[in-house]
Amino acid sequence: MQKFAxxxxxxxxxxxxxxxxxxxxxxxxxxxxxxxxxKNLTLEWDxxxxxxxxxxxxxxxxxxxxSPANVAEITEKFEQYAKEGRDVLSISISSAISGSYNFTLxxxxxxSEKYPSVKIVCIDSLRYGAAFGLMCMKAxxxxxxxxxxxxxxxxxxxxxxxxxxxxWLDDLSFxxxxxxxxxxxxxxxxxxxxxxxxELGENGLPTIIGNIKGEKLAYKVIMDYIENTIVDAKxxxxxxxxxxxxxxxxxxxxxxQERLNPRAIYETELFCGCGVNMxxxxxxxxxxxxxxxxxxxxxxxxxxxxxxxxx
Numbered sequence: 001m002q003k004f005a006x007x008x009x010x011x012x013x014x015x016x017x018x019x020x021x022x023x024x025x026x027x028x029x030x031x032x033x034x035x036x037x038x039k040n041l042t043l044e045w046d047x048x049x050x051x052x053x054x055x056x057x058x059x060x061x062x063x064x065x066x067s068p069a070n071v072a073e074i075t076e077k078f079e080q081y082a083k084e085g086r087d088v089l090s091i092s093i094s095s096a097i098s099g100s101y102n103f104t105l106x107x108x109x110x111x112s113e114k115y116p117s118v119k120i121v122c123i124d125s126l127r128y129g130a131a132f133g134l135m136c137m138k139a140x141x142x143x144x145x146x147x148x149x150x151x152x153x154x155x156x157x158x159x160x161x162x163x164x165x166x167x168w169l170d171d172l173s174f175x176x177x178x179x180x181x182x183x184x185x186x187x188x189x190x191x192x193x194x195x196x197x198x199e200l201g202e203n204g205l206p207t208i209i210g211n212i213k214g215e216k217l218a219y220k221v222i223m224d225y226i227e228n229t230i231v232d233a234k235x236x237x238x239x240x241x242x243x244x245x246x247x248x249x250x251x252x253x254x255x256x257q258e259r260l261n262p263r264a265i266y267e268t269e270l271f272c273g274c275g276v277n278m279x280x281x282x283x284x285x286x287x288x289x290x291x292x293x294x295x296x297x298x299x300x301x302x303x304x305x306x307x308x309x310x311x
Contacts, residue, residue, distance in 0.1 A: 004087035012133035022140035074107035096203030128204035130241035167284025174279030243270035
Protein backbone atom coordinates (compact mmCIF):
# COMPACT_ATOMS: atom_id res chain seq x y z
CA MET A 1 0.00 0.00 0.00
CA GLN A 2 1.38 3.40 -1.01
CA LYS A 3 1.88 6.07 1.61
CA PHE A 4 -0.63 8.89 1.56
CA ALA A 5 0.57 12.17 0.09
CA UNK A 6 1.00 15.32 2.17
CA UNK A 7 0.10 18.46 0.21
CA UNK A 8 0.35 22.01 1.51
CA UNK A 9 0.51 25.54 0.04
CA UNK A 10 3.03 28.29 -0.69
CA UNK A 11 2.78 29.80 2.79
CA UNK A 12 4.31 26.93 4.80
CA UNK A 13 7.89 28.32 4.53
CA UNK A 14 9.40 24.86 3.99
CA UNK A 15 12.38 25.12 1.68
CA UNK A 16 13.27 22.59 -1.03
CA UNK A 17 15.61 20.51 1.15
CA UNK A 18 13.06 20.13 3.96
CA UNK A 19 10.26 19.27 1.56
CA UNK A 20 12.44 16.63 -0.09
CA UNK A 21 13.51 15.04 3.20
CA UNK A 22 9.95 14.92 4.54
CA UNK A 23 8.30 14.11 1.17
CA UNK A 24 5.93 17.09 1.29
CA UNK A 25 4.33 18.50 -1.85
CA UNK A 26 2.72 21.91 -2.32
CA UNK A 27 0.44 23.78 -4.71
CA UNK A 28 2.02 27.09 -5.75
CA UNK A 29 0.07 30.26 -5.10
CA UNK A 30 0.66 33.48 -7.01
CA UNK A 31 2.94 36.50 -6.61
CA UNK A 32 2.30 39.77 -8.43
CA UNK A 33 5.50 41.78 -8.91
CA UNK A 34 5.65 45.60 -8.73
CA UNK A 35 5.51 45.78 -12.56
CA UNK A 36 2.25 43.81 -12.59
CA UNK A 37 3.78 40.53 -13.76
CA UNK A 38 2.31 37.44 -12.08
CA LYS A 39 4.48 34.44 -11.16
CA ASN A 40 3.81 31.11 -9.49
CA LEU A 41 4.70 31.54 -5.83
CA THR A 42 7.59 29.22 -5.04
CA LEU A 43 9.34 28.46 -1.77
CA GLU A 44 12.76 29.60 -2.97
CA TRP A 45 14.46 32.88 -3.89
CA ASP A 46 14.08 32.31 -7.62
CA UNK A 47 11.49 34.95 -8.50
CA UNK A 48 13.13 38.03 -7.00
CA UNK A 49 16.48 38.95 -5.50
CA UNK A 50 16.20 38.63 -1.73
CA UNK A 51 17.76 41.91 -0.60
CA UNK A 52 15.89 43.87 -3.25
CA UNK A 53 12.64 42.25 -2.16
CA UNK A 54 13.00 43.39 1.47
CA UNK A 55 14.19 46.86 0.47
CA UNK A 56 11.31 47.36 -1.95
CA UNK A 57 8.77 46.10 0.59
CA UNK A 58 10.00 48.48 3.31
CA UNK A 59 9.64 51.44 0.96
CA UNK A 60 6.24 50.33 -0.32
CA UNK A 61 4.48 47.51 1.60
CA UNK A 62 1.92 47.16 -1.22
CA UNK A 63 4.49 46.75 -3.99
CA UNK A 64 4.05 42.94 -4.06
CA UNK A 65 0.76 41.07 -3.78
CA UNK A 66 0.03 37.39 -3.18
CA SER A 67 -2.93 35.09 -3.70
CA PRO A 68 -3.43 31.38 -2.97
CA ALA A 69 -3.69 28.64 -5.55
CA ASN A 70 -7.19 28.50 -7.02
CA VAL A 71 -9.64 25.58 -6.89
CA ALA A 72 -8.67 24.30 -10.34
CA GLU A 73 -4.97 24.25 -9.45
CA ILE A 74 -5.58 22.42 -6.18
CA THR A 75 -7.93 19.99 -7.91
CA GLU A 76 -5.23 19.18 -10.45
CA LYS A 77 -2.73 18.42 -7.67
CA PHE A 78 -5.18 16.22 -5.75
CA GLU A 79 -6.10 14.38 -8.93
CA GLN A 80 -2.43 13.72 -9.66
CA TYR A 81 -2.29 11.53 -6.55
CA ALA A 82 -5.80 10.14 -6.96
CA LYS A 83 -4.81 8.70 -10.34
CA GLU A 84 -2.09 6.79 -8.52
CA GLY A 85 -4.61 5.51 -5.99
CA ARG A 86 -2.98 7.53 -3.19
CA ASP A 87 -4.89 9.23 -0.39
CA VAL A 88 -4.14 12.91 0.25
CA LEU A 89 -3.65 14.82 3.50
CA SER A 90 -4.00 18.52 2.72
CA ILE A 91 -2.75 21.07 5.29
CA SER A 92 -3.57 24.73 4.66
CA ILE A 93 -2.66 28.13 6.02
CA SER A 94 -5.17 29.45 8.59
CA SER A 95 -8.65 30.08 7.19
CA ALA A 96 -8.72 33.29 9.26
CA ILE A 97 -6.04 34.67 6.93
CA SER A 98 -6.59 33.03 3.54
CA GLY A 99 -9.22 31.32 1.42
CA SER A 100 -6.87 28.42 0.72
CA TYR A 101 -8.58 25.96 3.10
CA ASN A 102 -12.02 26.54 1.58
CA PHE A 103 -10.52 26.05 -1.88
CA THR A 104 -9.14 22.65 -0.78
CA LEU A 105 -12.62 21.60 0.34
CA UNK A 106 -14.02 22.44 -3.10
CA UNK A 107 -11.16 20.57 -4.76
CA UNK A 108 -11.76 17.58 -2.49
CA UNK A 109 -15.43 17.46 -3.53
CA UNK A 110 -14.54 17.51 -7.22
CA UNK A 111 -11.86 14.81 -6.99
CA SER A 112 -13.85 12.58 -4.60
CA GLU A 113 -16.75 12.46 -7.07
CA LYS A 114 -14.36 11.22 -9.75
CA TYR A 115 -12.26 8.95 -7.52
CA PRO A 116 -14.58 7.80 -4.71
CA SER A 117 -12.12 5.21 -3.39
CA VAL A 118 -9.46 7.85 -2.66
CA LYS A 119 -9.57 9.52 0.74
CA ILE A 120 -8.80 13.24 0.95
CA VAL A 121 -8.48 14.82 4.41
CA CYS A 122 -8.31 18.63 4.55
CA ILE A 123 -6.88 20.36 7.63
CA ASP A 124 -7.26 24.04 8.49
CA SER A 125 -4.01 24.58 10.41
CA LEU A 126 -5.13 27.83 12.08
CA ARG A 127 -1.42 28.58 11.86
CA TYR A 128 0.75 30.75 9.64
CA GLY A 129 4.13 30.32 7.96
CA ALA A 130 6.72 28.08 9.61
CA ALA A 131 4.26 27.21 12.40
CA PHE A 132 2.10 25.20 10.03
CA GLY A 133 5.19 24.15 8.10
CA LEU A 134 6.23 22.36 11.29
CA MET A 135 2.75 20.82 11.36
CA CYS A 136 3.43 19.33 7.93
CA MET A 137 6.77 17.96 9.15
CA LYS A 138 5.06 16.38 12.16
CA ALA A 139 2.50 14.76 9.86
CA UNK A 140 5.35 13.30 7.79
CA UNK A 141 7.06 11.88 10.89
CA UNK A 142 3.81 10.22 11.93
CA UNK A 143 3.32 8.82 8.43
CA UNK A 144 6.80 7.30 8.59
CA UNK A 145 5.87 5.71 11.92
CA UNK A 146 3.04 3.89 10.15
CA UNK A 147 0.16 6.09 11.31
CA UNK A 148 -2.87 6.16 9.01
CA UNK A 149 -4.15 9.30 7.30
CA UNK A 150 -7.06 9.40 9.76
CA UNK A 151 -4.77 9.06 12.78
CA UNK A 152 -2.54 11.87 11.54
CA UNK A 153 -5.50 14.08 10.63
CA UNK A 154 -7.12 13.57 14.04
CA UNK A 155 -3.84 14.40 15.80
CA UNK A 156 -3.47 17.66 13.89
CA UNK A 157 -7.08 18.68 14.53
CA UNK A 158 -6.74 18.06 18.25
CA UNK A 159 -3.28 19.61 18.69
CA UNK A 160 -3.21 22.79 16.59
CA UNK A 161 -2.73 24.93 19.67
CA UNK A 162 0.45 23.08 20.65
CA UNK A 163 2.40 24.41 17.66
CA UNK A 164 4.19 27.38 19.18
CA UNK A 165 6.62 30.17 18.42
CA UNK A 166 9.53 31.52 20.45
CA UNK A 167 11.30 34.56 19.06
CA TRP A 168 10.96 38.17 18.01
CA LEU A 169 9.86 40.36 15.12
CA ASP A 170 11.93 43.50 15.57
CA ASP A 171 10.69 45.59 12.65
CA LEU A 172 7.09 46.31 13.58
CA SER A 173 6.80 49.38 11.37
CA PHE A 174 6.17 47.10 8.40
CA UNK A 175 3.39 45.02 9.97
CA UNK A 176 1.82 48.27 11.20
CA UNK A 177 1.63 49.51 7.61
CA UNK A 178 -0.03 46.22 6.67
CA UNK A 179 -2.59 46.68 9.46
CA UNK A 180 -1.34 43.71 11.51
CA UNK A 181 -0.57 45.71 14.67
CA UNK A 182 -1.33 49.15 16.10
CA UNK A 183 0.97 52.01 15.16
CA UNK A 184 1.72 52.78 18.80
CA UNK A 185 3.01 49.26 19.37
CA UNK A 186 4.97 49.50 16.15
CA UNK A 187 6.67 52.68 17.32
CA UNK A 188 7.60 51.03 20.60
CA UNK A 189 9.07 48.15 18.66
CA UNK A 190 11.31 50.54 16.76
CA UNK A 191 12.98 51.95 19.88
CA UNK A 192 16.68 51.16 19.98
CA UNK A 193 17.38 47.75 21.50
CA UNK A 194 13.74 46.79 22.10
CA UNK A 195 12.82 43.24 21.06
CA UNK A 196 9.05 42.65 20.71
CA UNK A 197 8.40 39.00 21.60
CA UNK A 198 5.71 37.18 19.63
CA GLU A 199 3.58 34.13 20.31
CA LEU A 200 0.90 32.63 18.08
CA GLY A 201 -2.66 33.90 18.42
CA GLU A 202 -5.81 31.96 17.58
CA ASN A 203 -5.51 32.66 13.85
CA GLY A 204 -1.83 31.73 13.74
CA LEU A 205 -0.43 35.23 13.37
CA PRO A 206 2.26 36.37 15.81
CA THR A 207 0.86 38.41 18.70
CA ILE A 208 3.20 40.59 20.74
CA ILE A 209 3.15 39.35 24.35
CA GLY A 210 5.96 41.50 25.72
CA ASN A 211 9.02 43.61 25.00
CA ILE A 212 12.59 43.04 26.11
CA LYS A 213 15.36 45.62 26.29
CA GLY A 214 18.56 44.32 24.73
CA GLU A 215 19.41 41.37 22.51
CA LYS A 216 21.45 39.53 25.16
CA LEU A 217 18.56 39.52 27.63
CA ALA A 218 16.12 38.63 24.86
CA TYR A 219 18.02 35.45 24.01
CA LYS A 220 18.06 34.36 27.66
CA VAL A 221 14.37 35.02 28.18
CA ILE A 222 13.29 33.33 24.95
CA MET A 223 15.34 30.24 25.79
CA ASP A 224 13.71 30.10 29.23
CA TYR A 225 10.31 30.64 27.64
CA ILE A 226 10.80 27.75 25.21
CA GLU A 227 12.15 25.48 27.94
CA ASN A 228 9.08 26.23 30.08
CA THR A 229 6.58 25.56 27.30
CA ILE A 230 8.12 22.83 25.11
CA VAL A 231 7.16 19.16 25.52
CA ASP A 232 9.66 16.29 25.12
CA ALA A 233 12.33 18.45 23.48
CA LYS A 234 14.77 15.59 22.87
CA UNK A 235 12.31 13.86 20.54
CA UNK A 236 11.35 16.96 18.57
CA UNK A 237 12.20 18.63 15.32
CA UNK A 238 12.61 22.36 15.91
CA UNK A 239 12.19 24.63 12.90
CA UNK A 240 14.03 27.96 12.78
CA UNK A 241 12.88 30.78 10.50
CA UNK A 242 14.17 34.29 9.88
CA UNK A 243 13.80 37.24 7.54
CA UNK A 244 17.06 39.13 7.25
CA UNK A 245 18.31 37.99 10.66
CA UNK A 246 20.82 35.32 9.62
CA UNK A 247 23.43 36.25 12.26
CA UNK A 248 20.90 36.18 15.10
CA UNK A 249 19.38 32.87 14.03
CA UNK A 250 22.85 31.28 13.99
CA UNK A 251 23.37 32.32 17.63
CA UNK A 252 19.89 31.11 18.52
CA UNK A 253 20.48 27.73 16.87
CA UNK A 254 23.58 27.10 18.95
CA UNK A 255 21.74 27.99 22.16
CA UNK A 256 18.88 25.63 21.32
CA GLN A 257 21.25 22.80 20.46
CA GLU A 258 23.27 23.16 23.68
CA ARG A 259 20.33 23.65 26.02
CA LEU A 260 17.55 21.52 24.56
CA ASN A 261 19.43 18.97 22.41
CA PRO A 262 16.41 18.23 20.20
CA ARG A 263 16.26 15.35 17.73
CA ALA A 264 16.97 17.79 14.90
CA ILE A 265 17.05 21.50 14.12
CA TYR A 266 15.96 22.64 10.67
CA GLU A 267 16.44 26.09 9.18
CA THR A 268 14.34 27.92 6.63
CA GLU A 269 13.48 31.50 5.70
CA LEU A 270 10.49 33.76 5.33
CA PHE A 271 9.92 33.63 1.57
CA CYS A 272 7.84 35.95 -0.60
CA GLY A 273 4.43 34.52 0.30
CA CYS A 274 4.53 35.25 4.01
CA GLY A 275 7.21 37.91 3.62
CA VAL A 276 4.74 40.21 1.87
CA ASN A 277 2.68 40.39 5.07
CA MET A 278 5.36 40.01 7.76
CA UNK A 279 8.35 41.87 6.35
CA UNK A 280 11.94 41.76 7.63
CA UNK A 281 13.01 41.32 11.25
CA UNK A 282 11.75 37.82 12.12
CA UNK A 283 14.00 35.60 14.25
CA UNK A 284 12.08 32.67 15.70
CA UNK A 285 11.90 28.97 16.59
CA UNK A 286 8.81 26.81 16.05
CA UNK A 287 8.17 23.80 18.24
CA UNK A 288 5.49 21.62 19.85
CA UNK A 289 4.63 22.48 23.43
CA UNK A 290 1.85 22.87 25.94
CA UNK A 291 -1.42 24.16 24.44
CA UNK A 292 -1.43 27.92 23.95
CA UNK A 293 -4.07 29.67 26.04
CA UNK A 294 -6.87 31.36 24.11
CA UNK A 295 -6.19 34.84 25.49
CA UNK A 296 -2.40 34.43 25.74
CA UNK A 297 -2.66 35.80 29.30
CA UNK A 298 -0.66 32.90 30.73
CA UNK A 299 2.02 33.41 28.09
CA UNK A 300 2.26 37.13 28.87
CA UNK A 301 2.54 36.39 32.59
CA UNK A 302 5.24 33.76 32.07
CA UNK A 303 7.25 36.05 29.82
CA UNK A 304 7.15 38.88 32.35
CA UNK A 305 8.26 36.56 35.14
CA UNK A 306 11.18 35.39 33.04
CA UNK A 307 12.17 38.96 32.19
CA UNK A 308 12.29 39.87 35.88
CA UNK A 309 14.18 36.67 36.71
CA UNK A 310 16.91 37.30 34.11
CA UNK A 311 17.46 41.01 34.71
